[in-house]
């Protein structure tokens with residue numbers, strides 16, 4: 460095998476250093492690098508204190524870190540006054556849905572994200588080899604790894620049925636998960652509020668998780684309830700980890716039920732007691748008090764079982780419709796809107812694009828009714844009858860967001876996707892997650908130190924999926940590097956104007972290639988498909 464370019468450059472540097480000590484007149488070979496980043500403040504992603512230093516890149520690797528004054532390179536970047544850190548690793552992403560159509564994923568590049576783990580919340584491709592091939596044919600700007608999604612697997616084998624699998628169906632699902640793990644999945648995700656995953660019982664998930672465990676993956680869960688049944692939902696996730704013997708990661712951890720606002724000490728305590736039992740449990744969080752999911756989630760899950768026709772038949776039956784309405788009113792009075800329709804904003808609604816950006820209170824008025832909860836339930840049933848869309852739910856409080864962020868086992872992640880610029884009304888996390896933490900929670904509020912924040916965005920998520928060559932800055936690691944100004948880095952999006960790129964990231968380098976250069980997107984697509992164990 461050929462010696463990698465970065466290794467020979469390191470050897471050359473050792474010669475230079477040796478030469479300085481013992482024979483000052485000898486002509487030592489001068490190391491030349493592809494990229495030199497000089498005079499930066501290095502925050503290396505491990506959580507260790509920042510330090511001043513230079514970084515040299517050769518090919519796709521970090522060849523040298525130290526005082527590189529006098530070295531030469533094809534490209535020299537002056538990082539004076541800037542932070543140099545590992546590229547951010549977004550452990551909770553949904554871009555598998557749309558990255559082939561939007562391989563630039565520019566909303567993430569401007570945030571300093573260099574690697575995403577997609578396939579979360581139970582939703583993923585099922586056949587990984589084909590999927591990876593199409594990604595490689597297209598080319599992508601950043602690195603992508605995948606989880607295998609339970610909902611996708613279940614839908615493939617059992618459709619949208621509301622029942623337990625037969626023995627042979629369970630075996631088919633186990634086999635699909637095994638095949639995905641063999642193709643490089645980092646683990647399995649569940650989305651136990653979504654169809655059809657919500658129709659599963661714990662035993663089904665444990666069976667699949669055992670397969671994942673045998674292959675060395677993790678279990679990431681959008682748990683069965685983030686509202687009134689959150690305690691048993693967290694317990695279920697932990698049970699899967701205990702019974703299947705694998706690491707558990709709880710997705711977008713939040714306190715969303717208005718009756719629980721301010722009580723994140725309690726919900727974090729449930730995680731901590733599992734950890735003190737010796738179980739390997741972590742969580743992720745997006746730094747906002749609003750969530751985003753399908754508008755259809757204002758209706759009860761039982762009403763949505765089976766096909767679209769089944770759903771419509773239930774709404775057409777007056778008695779069943781009355782039950783659906785009663786449950787919807789409960790959800791709107793409780794966790795979904797805390798009794799206020801203006802807490803829900805329609806993000807996209809293909810059948811009625813005029814609803815995008817409007818609150819459910821406004822949509823109710825547009826449908827000729829007073830914006831009461833009862834009328835909101837009626838309008839939701841009407842507009843969801845033959846189509847759906849996504850919504851933003853303002854359902855958390857800042858105190859809980861801060862406390863969850865500070866937990867040492869919390870990873871920052873976006874729960875976003877590859878957004879098409881100026882299309883629909885996406886959740887702000889798609890454009891702002893990582894800079895928002897650096898701007899608001901590090902610089903303005905001091906909730907985290909800079910080193911802690913970078914660790915939660917790089918070294919911690921990378922180590923969670925055993926990406927040993929990424930997520931930290933060290934000699935020999937892959938050159939996924941970002942340079943940002945800690946004084947000006949900023950998320951610029953807001954609910955009235957969500958399509959705003961973050962600013963403050965002057966360079967984003969992926970596999971040794973700049974994709975953001977002096978703040979501008981280059982034309983390169985150096986991203987790779989990442990597979991477990993590679």
Ligand SMILES: [Zn+2]
Pocket residue numbers: 579580650681710711
């Ligand atoms: Zn989710």
